[in-house]
Amino acid sequence: MKNNNEEMFTQACKLTNLADHLKLVEMPLDHVAASRDNKDNGAVNYFLNMELDSVQNNIINIQEQIQEISDVLVDLYNDNDKKKEEGNINGEQPQ
Numbered sequence: 001m002k003n004n005n006e007e008m009f010t011q012a013c014k015l016t017n018l019a020d021h022l023k024l025v026e027m028p029l030d031h032v033a034a035s036r037d038n039k040d041n042g043a044v045n046y047f048l049n050m051e052l053d054s055v056q057n058n059i060i061n062i063q064e065q066i067q068e069i070s071d072v073l074v075d076l077y078n079d080n081d082k083k084k085e086e087g088n089i090n091g092e093q094p095q
Contacts, residue, residue, distance in 0.1 A: 004076050011069045011076075018062055018069075025058045 028051050035043035 004080055007072065007076055011072055014065070014069055018065055021062055025055055028055055
């Protein structure tokens with residue numbers, strides 16, 4: 001089993017990957033905004049009919065993954081607190 005530092009590093013890497021994924025999700029949004037500004041209704045309609053659901057699903061997926069990472073980090077924090085309390089109960093000095 002990983003120690004807390006390794007697990008926190010793993011979660012940080014996941015967050016970095018999600019940030020990169022968000023940049024990819026942003027690309028079609030930027031494109032449709034530019035199309036809207038250029039009055040290109042065909043491109044806007046294409047986005048609304050063909051790509052919007054995919055973008056929305058990607059955002060929901062990212063939100064769920066962020067929540068999972070948050071849950072893991074909270075568990076690690078609570079586990080660390082519990083270990084500190086147990087150490088104090090056993091007469092060990094807190095670190």
